Amino acid sequence: MRKRSLAGVAAVAASALLLTSCSGSGDDPAAGADFSAAPSGTLAAWGFENADDVGQSRLDYAAEQLPDVEVTLDATAFDAQKFTTRIASGDVPDVVQMDRRYVTTYAAQGLIMPLNACFEAKGVDPTERWYQNVVDDVTYADAVYAVSQFYQPPAILLNMNVLNEAGVTPEQFDTSDMDGLLAAISKIYRASGSNPTRLGLDPVATGQGGLWVLGMGGQLTDADGKPTLDDPANAAGIDALKQITDAQGGYAAVKSFTDSFDTFGDANQFVQNQVGAQVANQWYPNVLGAYRDRISLEAVPFRDADGKPFSLASGTAFVIPAGAKNPAAACAWMTDLTSTDAWMAAGTARAETISGKGGLNTGLFTGSPEADTMIRDRFVEPTGDAGFDQVISTYYDVVESGKSFGSSPAGQDIQNELNNAITAVLLGDKTTEQALADAQQAAQRAYDNATAN
Amino acid sequence: MTNTLQTPGVAQARPELAASAARPSRWRRALKQPKTLAGRVILAGVLVLFALLFLYPFAWLLAASLKPRGEVFDNALIPKTFLPGNYVEVWNQLPLLSWMFNSVAIALLAATTVAVMSSIVAFGFAYFRFPGRGLLFGLVLATMMLPGAVTMIPIYLIWKETGLLGTWVPLWGMNLFGSAFYIFLQRQFFLGVPRELFEAARLDGCSAWGLFWRIAMPLSIPSFIIVFLFEFQASWNNLQAALIYLNAGSVEEFTAPLGIAYAMTKYSPSAGGQGDYQYVMVASLLVTLPMLIIFAFGQRYFVEGVATQGRKG
């Protein structure tokens, strides 16, 4: 009897606690943040996992510019659960580095600060500093929410040793001509039993899913950021992926094979001739530069249905979480890190590393047109390897034709659901139509949740 | 264990049984073993085969931990390139020492508190008589069947209110209130202690707490050890709690399971890593080692503890 009434009291208390802890939502997260104050104090930053010479040199540059600021860096990868937990517990860092596709998701929920005031205070014009599509990625409701860095266009890297052996030319890797592409792939594909030993093309289905779907005419979001995953035009890219993986033993076999690649090591898939071609971001030729005497590379751009080069803007960005304690220092730090001077320092550091290690300078793709051009003019010289030179200039060309993913409050979910759909279709679990419909339903629910509050 | 011969009439109806009961016990054992040499060889063979199957992953783990990155995926039980340096390098790659320390500390806290508190509660149920005792103990048993998911979220929110989210406390704090399964185990044991012992101490003027601390506890040391070891293992292995409470903190504060999960992602090529799985193997082996050592010393406690569960049914 005692127990029952105690439980009753507990229940009432719990409900009361829960329901009365409501506060008004929809406050401007940046209200009260003074970005023009002189930066000082401590700055808690989260990002720069595995910082290389490029990252370190920019960190050093920013440190020089902000002598009164003490930066503590949590150098681990961005983790969505960790981020939301920190917000829930009220203990947020001042700056967080995350993939650009997540930015609008958090912006729509009021969890990060809009940065227009910050840009004004520092005299930065977003459309000047960055490529248009890079800015579009992080714009929501007419406000820019992040400071972007890097622009990694993907293209198709060709392993010329394998191509020559099979009698295939680079022109055949034309994604606007699927028949020709499939024919080229079959010529190169080799298997032992039903396990691939050499792939004609590794399309990197889930890592580069957006490239394939958007490149073949699809549309992931509309102008307001609402998901449009079930747009029939999205089927073309997924169907293309299915044709490509089915022609090489099926997605499961292909994935197990690619999972075992020694991507960063001496026995990588190009040295071992395990691939004829692979969709790769711009940083990978940089890794392969160390093996240039063992491999012969060329590159072709991804082409859309009209045969024009196509690329996607991808990269990371810095945001200021709502409730950050030192937004002024955060603003100064972020803008310094992505200034042209910082990038030049990075370019210099990279050039030094390369000349020390004997690699190739494949350029830096910073997301800022001015920095990109200056770095290319100063540091990128003919490498003496015609193949690598062609690869480098292909990537530079493809930067121009970059499109944005689209900025959406459900951006993270759209990306996840797209991957789910692609996986389901490639494994033969669902039809393309069904997979996209399911993905759209889930993404739409996420969109509604994000915009409801 | 019922002796069939005590059932009336069996001895008369089955004189041969009465005879067999009179035989020495090694005859009883012999009945169970296969009679023919072939039977025994096959039995041994099958058992050895299973033993090899069970042990193969361990052997594989050891071998993989000694290989360089490019060879981790090949299946040689003897590494082509023998790289014991992995065991040195892993400490630079991952904060393994912190992880192990955290895990040990938390497991000790969890095991000690739960063993002590569960013993106290169990003694309460075993010895004292009070109204509602049966009902309350039934409630204890009922909570054993509750899926953790139902209370997972409110418990998280409760810890959030207390401000103890980033600390170790959520991972062992609830053990301060005892835990149903261990209460059951300890109660079983206490019930086996003859009441006369306590009555005698009572007459000597022993207090209730004294009955527990001076008489019941020392007698229950084997059972206590079982509880302690079980909870130590459970805490050592607990991934979900660490995921919920420690994930948002710094990597050095992870426990071993969470740390290894983090390492699996850190080195995963699809997540930007470089495929150095050999360090994941080394870490896994080092994290398993304490468990194997504990088992080597406390084996009979584990087996006895597990067997007791089934006996109740």
Place this chain on the structure above:
Amino acid sequence: MKRGVPRQKVKYNRREALAGYLFISPWVLGFLIFTAGAMIYSLVISFSSYNLATGAARPVGTSNYAQLFEDPRVAVSLGNTLFYAVMAVPLEIAFALILALLLSRVGRGAGVFRTLYYLPKMTPAVATAAVFFLLLNGNSGAVNQALGAIGIQGPQWLVDPAWVKPSIVIMALWTVSGTMVIFLAAIKNVPVDLYEVAQIDGAGPVRRFFSITLPMISGAMFFNVIVLTIAAFQVFDQAYLLFWRDQSNASPEASLFYAIYLFQQAFRQFNFGFAAAMAWLLFVIILLITLVQVRLGNRFVYYEGDR
């Protein structure tokens, strides 16, 4: 039950009762806060919608429960979990029983084998997952290499939707020794005389197993089935580590177990309301299944000493 005898009123010694209450008070306190209180709290949450930014919960009536039926992932993950349970529990029971029977026939040396078989159970789930992640690789994993040696083309264990659940079953079977130990203890307790009588009567080993061994260990069997079923419904560790640890969702939906989806909703998306509703659904399902099992068990389980 004796009829006609009035029940005696039990008199309680007040001091003893007080001492009893004091001794069990830690558990009672914990129960009130972390069990009863938490369950009520959980119920309240399941009728509200939690906002991460403000930390506030808005009451939303039954919409979370409605969403349980609308969200296809709930049905998929529930189906996956049920399918897994139906596959795993009988296999685990059979394998554990076979091992226990084998071990029970060994005189000396049983201890050595028992130790060896128990070792996998001591391995932390992370280590198991890390090892099997490589062992079960569809192309280069040891399991498929072994299968290939006897001419079977091994499947893509960790990628093919049809084989992801069997991979978890394999890992569960590797750690089946806990169940085995319970069976072993029960088998050892079967009076040898029964076997003797049966043998004299001419019963073969198979007949002896079904007529003597099985009924006599039915209590342990009952216990194991219930425990393993409840565990199968809460599969989390290995599935999470192998398929859902990465933020990039590239795993087949067939590997989405209910506990994983619940965890994602609760601690990745912070949809506490919906996750709480999911938890209650799980509770009801497990309760129903356990009740059914108990009912069936009471009919089939043979308790020694039953009059």
